[in-house]
Structures are given as structure tokens and as C-alpha cells.
Amino acid sequence: MSDLLSLADVEAARAVLTGVVKTTPLEHSMPLSRALGVPAWLKCENQQRAGSYxxxxxxxxxxxxxxxxxxxxxxxxxxxxxxxxxxxxxxxxxxxxxxxxxxxxxxxxxxxxxxxxxxxxxxxxxxxxxxxxxxxxxxxxxxxxIHPFDHPDVIAGQGTVGLEILEQCPDVGTIITAVGGGGLISGVAVAAKALKPDVRIIGVQAAGAAAYPVSLAAGTPVTLTESATIADGIAVMRPGDLTFAHVSELVDDMVTVTDEDLSAALLMLLERHKMVVEPAGGAAVAALLTGKVQVTPPVVAILSGGNIDPMLLMRVIEHGLASAGRFLRLSVQTEDQPGELARLLTQIAEHRANIVDVLHSRHNPRLSFGEVEVQLSVETRGPDHSTALIGALRGSGYAVTLLSGTP
CATH class of the missing domain: 3.40.50.1100 (Rossmann fold)
Structure with a gap:
């Protein structure tokens, strides 16, 4: 298509940006490599000036x-x-x-x-x-x-990420990145496909703000009627006309991830790589962890941004722990007798689970006379530990309801 950018456009942008932006590191990811069974790398644009590409x-x-x-x-x-x-x-x-x-x-x-x-x-x-x-x-x-994505100069600037990837990992087989309006993936695809035509380019959108899948199916940009996702950085209601043309022509696949997938990815990046990444920035890793994409090795996942609200980070960590079976919220019904709460907490402690908080209530209308409800947040070592804990509590006669988490 004649309106698509060329490699020369991206190279010209790089000349302008030399000395202005960082050449961000490409870091090997052992956790992703093990999960995928192929070499996997992280392009750390979360470490770029101003926290993103x-x-x-x-x-x-x-x-x-x-x-x-x-x-x-x-x-x-x-x-x-x-x-x-x-x-x-x-x-x-x-x-x-x-x-x-x-x-x-x-x-x-x-x-x-x-x-x-x-x-x-x-x-x-x-x-x-x-x-x-x-x-x-x-x-x-x-x-x-200054449009956030739908302008040739913006796309060319974002495409310099692709030039760096090809220099840092010349044999790259797959590049995967988060997609909002499409500026980053468009620029990266222009550069990468020109230098290595057989490289696979994969985009990832949040399931609650996924305008590209429906637009690609329709053959034209479609405007969503609503969006709901923790990934505010890619919550765009409509693809750009220019970016849509690039994605249609150059991108090999477009997948979606849930907020739970994003939370799990951010937790892995925080724990295993010591990297703070915002939900949108971790979308590529989330897609790889779900196994939703077919990759040609080696694969490079772009961490597109690291600007996360600390309050959101706290909630994301809890979601990530819950998705990994390491954080449970339980409702336990027990008799309203002296020492009963201590007995319940002692049993949880004996199973080596960590109690985060406790809410003790006598006033729930669902309770029978002489019953109390105890709501607990509990940290465990993983799904097997969570399942064993819940089984032990039920085996002791407690009525246990799982409010959140995955045993």
C-alpha cells in the first residue's frame, strides 16, 4: 500500500532521536524461556525516558x-x-x-x-x-x-524500537507487543519486516478494550461502545486509519488477554525480573504466558511502559497472587462460642498459611442464630497448598466459601 511508511522513514527518525532517547536493553527472560520452551527476550521500554516508548x-x-x-x-x-x-x-x-x-x-x-x-x-x-x-x-x-498514534512521524519514531530489536537480536523470529491505537506495532512492523521479512509480528490487546480484532474482521476501523480494563495505556476505542492500514498489511496475529492475565504477568515480572511494569506494558508477556500465541523462536516481548500507579500496583499484585493460587479470600461459618475464632486461626497457622486480614461478623442475615461469619485473606504457597488448606478446614466441619482466588 502506498500510504505505508518505509524503512527509510524509520531510519530518518532514528537519526533525529540519536542522543535524545535511550537505546533500551534487551534482557533474556529465563522464566519465559522455560514456559515457552524457546529463547525469550524482553525489550525494556519501561526503562525509556519518561517511562515508555x-x-x-x-x-x-x-x-x-x-x-x-x-x-x-x-x-x-x-x-x-x-x-x-x-x-x-x-x-x-x-x-x-x-x-x-x-x-x-x-x-x-x-x-x-x-x-x-x-x-x-x-x-x-x-x-x-x-x-x-x-x-x-x-x-x-x-x-x-500531536496525535498519540495516527501520524506518520509518530509511527516512524516508535519504529525505532524495531531497529534496536533487530540489532540486539538479529535472528529474532517473533516480536510481540501491546496494542492500543497501533502506533508502536505499526512502526516496529515497518522496520522489522523490511530488515527480516519472515519475522512474525504479533499484537496484544486487553480483552476489555479490543478494537482491533473486530476492526480486522470488518476490514475497517470499528469504534467500541465501551471499554473496561486495568490497562489504561492501551484502552483505545478505535484504531487509527493509518495505523489500521499498517496492522492490516504487516501484522501476523492479534490476540487478547484478560485483566487476570495481565496481573499474573506483572507479578512474574516483578518477582522474577525485579521490573516494575504497568498493565499495558506487560501485555505481551501476558499473552505468552497464556500460551495463546504461536511463536517462531527466538521471541522478543516489548515491555512498552512502566508508569504504574502504586495503588493499582497493590491491587494488581493481589490479583496476580490470586490467579497463581497464592492468595485466597475465604468466608468461613462457625459457631459463636468463646475460643472458636482462635481455634480457626490456629488451624490455618498449623497449615503454614499466612493470614493477611480477618473480619468477624455476627450480623449477616444469612447466618443462623448462634453462627458467625469470618472472612479472611490468606497467602499460600500455591494451588496445592490452597486446596489442602480448604480441604482441611472443611474436614474440620467448617462451612467454607471461596470468595476469590484459585485453589
């Missing part, structure tokens, strides 16, 4: 504006990573930046964007709402819209 496209786009255009200022819409990339790039290039963010944007991303010097405006509850407000602001003020 987004600064690549933002800087390249703003750098190509004329002095007169930069003097008018730039405007962007983002849930956080593009916001930080634009704010940082605009500051380096001497342009005033205004960023529209959803009202529920993660506070650390808002704070960081302000810290890079951008003015923040809130609009709606989705990136698409903010993008409409940013377009209106651009029309009213003359500021230049």
Missing part, C-alpha cells in the same frame, strides 16, 4: 514542526504515557504543551506530566473523549495536535 514518536513529531508551528504550542490527548512523552519532548524543543487527560487518569502520570512542564486539562473518561477535546483546542488556539 512514547517519547520516541512525540519528539520526532515535534522536531519536524517549523519554528512558527512550535511557537503556536502543541496539544495532546493521553491517559498518561503519551502525555509524558509530549511534555518532555516539547520542553526539550522549546514548545508550550497542553495535554488533555481523562478525569480518571492515574495520578502519578498526571503529576509526572506536570513535572515535565505541560499544562493539564481534563476531558471525559476515555482517551477518545480527551482526543476530541484536544482537537477542539487545536482548532480554537492554533496549537498543533
Amino acid at each position: 512514547k517519547v520516541r514518536g512525540a519528539y520526532h513529531r515535534i522536531s519536524r514542526l517549523s519554528d512558527a508551528e512550535r511557537a503556536r504550542g502543541v496539544v495532546a490527548a493521553s491517559a498518561g504515557n503519551h502525555a509524558q512523552g509530549v511534555a518532555l519532548a516539547a520542553g526539550m524543543l522549546g514548545a508550550k504543551a497542553t495535554v488533555f487527560m481523562p478525569q480518571n487518569a492515574p495520578l502519578p502520570k498526571v503529576t509526572a506530566t506536570k513535572g515535565y512542564g505541560a499544562a493539564i486539562e481534563y476531558a471525559g473518561t476515555t482517551v477518545d473523549d480527551s482526543l476530541r477535546a484536544a482537537r477542539a483546542f487545536a482548532e480554537e488556539t492554533g496549537a498543533i495536535l
